[in-house]
Each structure stands twice: as C-alpha cells, then as structure tokens.
Amino acid sequence: MGISVKNISKSYDKVMALKNISFEVKPGELFGLIGPDGAGKTTLFRILTTLLIANEGEATVAGYNVIKEYKSIRNHVGYMPGRFSLYQDLTVEENLNFFATIFGTTIAENYDLIKEIYxxxxxxxxxxxxKLSGGMKQKLALSCALIHKPKVLFLDEPTTGVDPVSRKEFWEMLKRLQKKGITILVSTPYMDEAALCDRIALIQDGNILEIDTPEVIKNSFPKRLFKVKAAETFKLIQDLGSYEQTHSAYPFGEYIHFTSNNVDFNAKDLVQYLQANGHTDIEVNETAPTIEDTFMELSK
Amino acid sequence: MNKENAITVKDLTKTFGAFTAVNNISFEVGKGEVFGFLGANGAGKTTAMKMLIGILKPTSGIATVANFDVISHAEDVKKSIGYMSQRFSLYNDLTIKENITFFGGIYGLKKADIKVKTKELIEELGLHDEANKLVGALPLGWKQKVAFSVSLLHNPQIIFLDEPTGGVDPITRRQFWEMIYREAHRGKTIFVTTHYMDEAEYCDRVSIMVEGKIEALDTPKNLKTLYKVDTMNQVFLKLARNIE
Structure with a gap:
C-alpha cells in the first residue's frame, strides 16, 4: 500500500513536465526523488496528492486511485509543499489545531507522532x-502534515535553502518517522541526501534516469573515475576541457572529477599532459563515484 | 593581507532591539579573491551582507567596500558592486534581451553600450536561440547564469552572490562556478554565500558565521587541517550550531 505510478505524463501548454514515468514505492519505504529545479518533481507530487490530473497514465497512493478515490487519498496522506503554505496569521498552535480539526481529529489523539518535532x-x-524562522516554519509544517496520522507522507524539497546542520537534523527526523511505519516520498536537489534514502529515482526534464538503491546507482557508474588536482584550479579546468582524452571534467570540492573517452586510459599520460602545460603539484588518483557523478553522467 | 583590499570590515555590529544579529565582526577580502561567506540559517549572513552592499545601516563599526565607506558613501558602494540573489534576479515576463536592456538602463549605461554588451553577453552564454524568449520560460540554472551576467553589466569591481546556485542542477551549478572563476581570473572580487559545502572548497578563503560572530576564517585547506577532518561539510557541522 505504498505508491504506484504507471506511465504518467503531464504537459502544460507546450511543456512536457512529465514524460511517461513509472515507479513503485513499497509500503514503509523512504523513497527519494532526486533532481534539480524544473525536473518535474512538484508536478508529480501534485498528481499524487490529487491536486492535479495527469494527461495520461494511472497512479495509486495507499491503495487508492488518484482520480476515482481522490477523497480517500486526501484523508490518508500528509503533504508538505515546497513553499510554506500554512496560515501566517494564525499562531503555531492555531495552525496545528486547524489541521487536526479539518481531518476530524485532535492534537491530543496523535500527539505521540508529532511530539518529538513539536x-x-x-x-x-x-x-x-x-513570524517564525525558516527552521521553525519547517517543523510546524511537518507537524501539520502529520497530525492526522497519514499512511503516506509527501515532502516536496523540505531542505532546499536549509543549512547543512539543519538538513542533517531533518533527515534524522525522517528516519524516525519511517520507523513508525509511514511511507515517505521526499524530493531534494541535494545529491548527498540521496544516500539517506532506501531507494531513489533520479529525475531530470520529466524523465526518470534511473531507479535503484543509492549503493547500486553509485556502483553503476560506467567509467573509471579520477580525482585530479593541481596548484591552479581555474587553469586546470580549462586544460582538462581541451585535453583530447577527456570525456568529462567536473569540479568536485577541492578536486576535479575526470573520466576519459579512452578505454585504455593511463593516468601517467594525463600527468604528462598537465606537466607540459605548466601545472605543478599535480595529483591524479582513482576515486569512487558518488550519486552526483552518476547523475551528471546520466544527464550529460 | 598585504595586497589591496576589496572589502575591509572592522568591528561591524547590527542589533535589532535586544537581538544582536551581527556581533562585532572583522575581516578583509583581497582584490581578486573568491571569498565564501558561510553560516547556518539565522547566523547573520544576510544582515552582514546587507550592510556591505549599503542597504542597511550598521549599529556600530566600520566597513569599506571598493574603497567607499558603507555608511557615508552608500550610493558609491552600490555603483561599484554587482549583486545577485537566489530570490530576486530577473523579470520573468521580460525576455532575456529586455532584461539586459532594462538593467543596463538602471545601471546608467548608454544605449550604444547596452547594445554592445547585450550582444557580448548573449554570445558568451551561447543563448542566441533564447534571447527573445521570456526569462520565466528558462530553466533555473540558465536564469541564474543570465542574472550573474546582468550583475556584471556595469563592470563592478566586487560581486556579491547570495546563494546563487540553490536548487540548480549539478552540471549547470558547475558551469556557474566556472563563470565565477573566470571573473575572479579577470580581477573581480567575489563574495559568495552557499549551502553547498563542495562549493565552499572552490573558494580561496571562507568564513563561517555562528550566532552573529565569525567563528572561523581561513583557506579550506587550513580549516580542514585545523579541525582534523576531510571535507568542508565536516568543518561546517563541527562549527555551526543550530540556534533554534
């Protein structure tokens, strides 16, 4: 009774926001939709929470069809949209009380579920x-989305624009909610958060690029990956860009992640090339790919 | 720093009633430096930045930006800097060309210069086919690249970037940083905030603000050595506390 999405497409005028996408979220799973702004994540959330009707395809949430049984879905899901959408003029407690009442419950009845956050x-x-700060708004929004004890929780970019410390806390909170049996679909543009999900779908331009566990996706990286460093980073990026054996070269923290178009690539050749171009303090070492490497390779 | 400073901040403080948002901070940014200004949400980054770009008056302390005092010469500061933020960048219902013309006019460029600049900018971004499209129709990453170029129209010496890459896809995010590097290479000073800690590694030096104070300031390499960790993310997690 998780989520099932079959061949869903949605277009706005000429823009295809979702192109024939399918995936399943198992009951109790923490599933991540990983992709940048404009990938189609919000459109998908709106379809699954019955706020938008797809042009094609079918979807069920907690066993209910998003079209025929939309009212049941609304009773059984919690939705935290990307934009803060609580009542600004109501107090913290009034907001929570309001959402509890709408769903025919009380704060006291489900207090256990939200206690830790609230x-x-x-x-x-x-x-x-x-008048709340960003982090507090986020916690209130999550409390309101949980107050009717939903079976499935939808979180649309809950951590965008949030600093690394608060992001870490937020994910710890999600893990604890998952342990209480709630199925969670969460979207994020931060690739490092993908590692915290059970399974992820990489999404870009309305297409799903890959669905699997973070581990499998990382290991599916098709090439040998090298981290390269030299004294002058800007020059290094430019010189790697014009190297004839370069397949990709992306800045990655203090290194440049490099892959070659040559299957018999030898790191010594690259070192020589860089030396010939006047680079010093050159380091070239093979490294393990991250989700972000895979994402960039798939969307290249 | 021995070479010429682009930004000099001394004992800068801003209070709102009983709350001290920025607490006696001091630092210098050298000309041509890429300076990362980090901190948790609510640490005081935005308040500090507002004072540096001349739109918020400090409670006490001194700040000089492009050799102008931010209090007595706020208007000169504004003319000498470029600014772009994640929130407001361009007008969605104007085309790329119209946005450039509009901001060129605001910055006081002559019509002929605007024409030349528009051509240059569209060429450099490779946006020939999109030049007459509404900005609202562009992907966020492209918008941000155009916004960055627009913030350079009046040839400012210092560019302030407030979370320029939030939510941008990973490839475009890197192209954006290549644009930053290029401008730094041309001698511009870059002052940038970000929540992506890998981007902190791209900066020449970074400062980390915690509860209104600058808790650390050094090169990424030195900070990692100092805190005995491997990444800037770990440095950040060690330093930045959540104030709520």
Whole structure:
C-alpha cells in the first residue's frame, strides 16, 4: 500500500513536465526523488496528492486511485509543499489545531507522532506562523502534515535553502518517522541526501534516469573515475576541457572529477599532459563515484 | 593581507532591539579573491551582507567596500558592486534581451553600450536561440547564469552572490562556478554565500558565521587541517550550531 505510478505524463501548454514515468514505492519505504529545479518533481507530487490530473497514465497512493478515490487519498496522506503554505496569521498552535480539526481529529489523539518535532516549537506556540524562522516554519509544517496520522507522507524539497546542520537534523527526523511505519516520498536537489534514502529515482526534464538503491546507482557508474588536482584550479579546468582524452571534467570540492573517452586510459599520460602545460603539484588518483557523478553522467 | 583590499570590515555590529544579529565582526577580502561567506540559517549572513552592499545601516563599526565607506558613501558602494540573489534576479515576463536592456538602463549605461554588451553577453552564454524568449520560460540554472551576467553589466569591481546556485542542477551549478572563476581570473572580487559545502572548497578563503560572530576564517585547506577532518561539510557541522 505504498505508491504506484504507471506511465504518467503531464504537459502544460507546450511543456512536457512529465514524460511517461513509472515507479513503485513499497509500503514503509523512504523513497527519494532526486533532481534539480524544473525536473518535474512538484508536478508529480501534485498528481499524487490529487491536486492535479495527469494527461495520461494511472497512479495509486495507499491503495487508492488518484482520480476515482481522490477523497480517500486526501484523508490518508500528509503533504508538505515546497513553499510554506500554512496560515501566517494564525499562531503555531492555531495552525496545528486547524489541521487536526479539518481531518476530524485532535492534537491530543496523535500527539505521540508529532511530539518529538513539536516540542521544539512548542515554546513559541502563541507566535504567529508568519513570524517564525525558516527552521521553525519547517517543523510546524511537518507537524501539520502529520497530525492526522497519514499512511503516506509527501515532502516536496523540505531542505532546499536549509543549512547543512539543519538538513542533517531533518533527515534524522525522517528516519524516525519511517520507523513508525509511514511511507515517505521526499524530493531534494541535494545529491548527498540521496544516500539517506532506501531507494531513489533520479529525475531530470520529466524523465526518470534511473531507479535503484543509492549503493547500486553509485556502483553503476560506467567509467573509471579520477580525482585530479593541481596548484591552479581555474587553469586546470580549462586544460582538462581541451585535453583530447577527456570525456568529462567536473569540479568536485577541492578536486576535479575526470573520466576519459579512452578505454585504455593511463593516468601517467594525463600527468604528462598537465606537466607540459605548466601545472605543478599535480595529483591524479582513482576515486569512487558518488550519486552526483552518476547523475551528471546520466544527464550529460 | 598585504595586497589591496576589496572589502575591509572592522568591528561591524547590527542589533535589532535586544537581538544582536551581527556581533562585532572583522575581516578583509583581497582584490581578486573568491571569498565564501558561510553560516547556518539565522547566523547573520544576510544582515552582514546587507550592510556591505549599503542597504542597511550598521549599529556600530566600520566597513569599506571598493574603497567607499558603507555608511557615508552608500550610493558609491552600490555603483561599484554587482549583486545577485537566489530570490530576486530577473523579470520573468521580460525576455532575456529586455532584461539586459532594462538593467543596463538602471545601471546608467548608454544605449550604444547596452547594445554592445547585450550582444557580448548573449554570445558568451551561447543563448542566441533564447534571447527573445521570456526569462520565466528558462530553466533555473540558465536564469541564474543570465542574472550573474546582468550583475556584471556595469563592470563592478566586487560581486556579491547570495546563494546563487540553490536548487540548480549539478552540471549547470558547475558551469556557474566556472563563470565565477573566470571573473575572479579577470580581477573581480567575489563574495559568495552557499549551502553547498563542495562549493565552499572552490573558494580561496571562507568564513563561517555562528550566532552573529565569525567563528572561523581561513583557506579550506587550513580549516580542514585545523579541525582534523576531510571535507568542508565536516568543518561546517563541527562549527555551526543550530540556534533554534
């Protein structure tokens, strides 16, 4: 009773936002949709939460069809949209109470589920939601999305624009919710968060590039990957760009991640090339690919 | 720093009522440097940046940007800098060309110069086919690249970038940083905030703000050595506390 998506397509005027995509989220799974702005993530969320109708295809959420049984879905899912969409003029407690009432429940009834998150904002329960800081708004939005004890939780880019410390805390929170049996579909543009999901779908331009566990996706990287470093980074990027054996060269932290178009590539050749171009402090070492490497290779 | 400074900040403080958003910070940014200005949400980065670009008056302390005092010469500061943020960059319902013309006009460029600049910019970005399309129809990454180029129209010496790559796809994000490198190479000073810690590694030096103060400031390499970790992400997690 997770999520099932079959051949879903959606277009807005001339733009195809989703192109015939299919995937399954198992019950209790923490599933990540990983892709940049404009990939189609929000469109998919809106279809699955019954706020938008697909042009083609079928989908079920918690066993309910998104079209025929949309009312049941609305009772059984929690949705935290990318944009803060609570009532700014209501206080923290009023917002939570409002959402509980709408779903025919009370704060007390499901307090256990939200307790861990809500206690962090409870000291500010009389403050208007519009006056909260970004991190507190996020916690309130999550509390409101959980107050009716949903079977499936949809989180659309909950960590965009959030600093690394708060992002880490947020993911720890998701892991604990998952342990309570909630199926979670979460989207993010941060590739490092993909590693925290059970399975992920890489999505770009309305297409799913790959679906699997983060481990398998990392290991499916089709080439040998090298990390390259030299004293002058900018010159290094330019020189790698014009090297005849370069397949890809992307800045990656303090290194440039490099792959070759030559199956018999020898790192010594590259070192020589860089030396000939006046580089110093050259390092070329083979390295393990990350999700981000795979994403870039697939979307190249 | 012995060479000429693009930015000099001394004991800069900003309070809002009883709350001290920026607490007595001091640092210098050298000409041509790529300076990463990091910190958790709410650490005071935006407030500090607003003071540096001349739109918020400090409570106390001194800041000089492009040799102009941010308090007494705020207007000169604004003319000497470029600024782009993630939130507001361009007008979605104007075309790329119209945006360039509009901002060129705002920056006081002559009509003839705007024409030349527009051609140059579209060429450099490889956007011939998109030049007459509405900005709203562009992918975010492209928007941000255009916005960056627009912030350079008046040939500023220092460019302030507030989370320029948030949500941008990984390839475009890297192309964006290549543009940053290129401008730094041409002698421009870059002052940039980001939540991507791999991008922090691309900076010549980074500062990390925690609760209104600058808690660390050095090259990424030295910071990693100092905190005995392998990545800037780990440095950040060690230093930055969540203030909520």
């Amino acid at each position: 206690v962090q904002i409870e000291p500010f329960k009389d403050r208007r939601a519009g």
